[in-house]
Amino acid sequence: MITHLHKKLITPLRTFLEDSRSAGILLMVCTAVSLVLANLTPTGQAYVGWWTRDVFGKIVQGHLPDSAEGWINDVWMSFFFFFVGAEIKREMLQGELASIRRSLLPVLAALGGMLFPALIYTLFNHDTLYHHGWGIPMATDIAFSLGVLSLLGKRVPVQLKIFLMALAIIDDLGAVVTIALFYASDLHTGYLLLAGGIVGLLALCNGMKVKHPGIYFLLGGVLWWSLFHSGVHPTIAGVALGFALPLSRLDQVEYFLHKPVHFVILPLFALANTAVVFPHSGEEILHSTIGMGVMLGLFVGKPLGIFFSSFIATRVGVASLPSQTSYRQLLGAGMLGGIGFTMSIFTTSLAFHTADVQAVAKLSILLGSLCSAIFGYLYLYGLARQTRTRIPETPSYPAIQEEFAVSVA
Template sequence: MVKHLHNIFTPLRNFLEDSRSAGVLLIICTVCSLAMANLPHLGAAYVNGWTRDAFGKFFAGHLPETMVGWINDVLMSLFFFFVGAEIKREMLQGELASIRRSLLPVLAALGGMLFPALIYTLFNHDTFYHHGWGIPMATDIAFSLGVLSLLGERVPVQLKIFLMALAIIDDLGAVVTIALFYASGMHAEYLWLSGGLLVSLILCNVWRLKYAGVYFLLGAALWWSLFHSGVHPTIAGVALGFALPLSRLEQVEHILHKPVHFVILPLFALANTAVIFPHSGQEILHSTISMGVMLGLFVGKPLGIFLASYVATRLGLASLPSYTSYPQLLGAGMLGGIGFTMSIFTTSLAFHSAEVQAIAKLSILLGSLGSAIIGYLYLYGLARQTGTRPAEPAYQAIPEELAVSVA
């Protein structure tokens, strides 16, 4: 009996420790959700189940009332908390800890956000859908690093660190974009309350208060006030992540890593990709939304990341990562076009029509799939053409922090 249990749980444990497993699980959840949503008789019930008012009689007006509301507003706040803690740790100790080390991924991330937004705007500036320019700006860390990990030692570990740092800065840009441009129905009294609670969190950090419970109580109060203010409440998660003292960050990331990647993000994928396919594919191919999103991810991302990196290094503002080349940076830029979590999340804030959201989400999936396939094939072919440089002993293994994280 014990042997059988060992045979069952050992592969499961290995799967959870695999740096690619988070991306694999998201793909499985996405495919299952799309399949369920498009079943002939059960599809509509499956889709409506996520948006049905299931908690209204308990939380009317005070907390989310639907399953998708709890996932997107409450559980995703924990995801953003994890992101905030990860960004702060990288800024203090990791790849973003010095100007010289962080400048290249910072500039690359800015280029990778600007170009997709411009491409989307070119297609939609004079339409009702112009507000969706933030959708193709984000890079999904789990998927992009997962695909890059498939290449193993064919690419240098420094390229993986560059892509990870870029995606983390990308997340920060997405958070700022959501806070500034996707708030709605502002309520001044709750905004003032949120501001006071945010100042309290900052003061706790300045005074180096070590009691984590105080931070979490203030963070929960901040979430509730933002929920009623018109600013998306997930911003509270980022604020709490930044406010926690450095000594607590590693512990928080360790505790939240598996719940975030193997519970919260899969639930997010299931709820937010429950999309019924349009009757005609032309609704997607001929839509200015889909053209803006797909080309923003597939063309804008690699173009912006590569051009910003090329100009920065040529001007001497930054230097190429060790053992990497410009063609490899272009390949990393292609993988930067894999947008999922943040792109879908922004879609739910930018558009309120289910039909428009469906087109945008399917466009995200198509653009991301194209970016993943082309990016992988390009880097694989590049490695075969140029050969792989033997890694020095210090770089034989991927650092633990490169285990796929969000993103």
């Protein structure tokens, strides 16, 4: 009986948790559920309002976030940003970003993929009250984009997956820098000085080769608290912690946090941040400068920026195409780069503070990301049918990371 239950339930669940596509699929499901609850149920307004209701204020009295959405976005997402910092550090030391020659193509492609969407958004909003949202369409969601690409299986080369992963990692770094520099408000010098001191202590611990993760996370907690009161978004503490933790301890900590982050925190983030009510008419989005800037920034700006930057870099000889890939495949990867979701929605919460404006921006992100996913998948699928090539598949994140290590060796 137990063996039968293990085969029927536990084994498929474990397979689901270990599948690289699962995080993206779960995010899609949570997004759909949240939109249905907000728009198609009698309790929709109560559901939307609960996430932002002051449910902790009497307990924390301003020293910590006071709503469920605040705890998710400010506290729990710091662990996601720890993964971002850790992944960037790993690739800078061991992977595709370890040498200038190896990293130049995804770096330049990521820069183009950030610049073009920001410019398109600015074209629509430069003379409006919403010009501050130019950072929203700049980001690529790693889980979603690689999840969609992995659905193509053997139809795309693993080198294209590595290129997209490296590009998305650099993209995340750009998003982190953008948040730190341009989306801080009401800066408080005392807390900033305290945060700077903690960052110095983290660097000192790293330099002295302190290996116990608990010391780093204790300092990271103090850093988070000081940043929370400084005006700089506190999730930057997660990035700093990811950079500070010794490389020899990253695997251990990432293994421990992987499932809670990707299968609890990110789904909760999706539920909380897509709890938005559809406008009475779709024209409200299509006629909105925010909506057009975000959707076209993701759907048009991303592939154009990624492709043209890559094309120019390879043509002038400063970088080379990944092996077994073509310019047409890079264009398809650029289309999938328009899947913004996590970082784009996160930036929306920092750029705008009015619920109606946030709703338009978030729905525009969903539409732009959905179009990018569908058109990118269909384009690469059709391209594979034309070439009729089948290349060994490496769909999972661990396998892609192993390919990084092999390329370095």
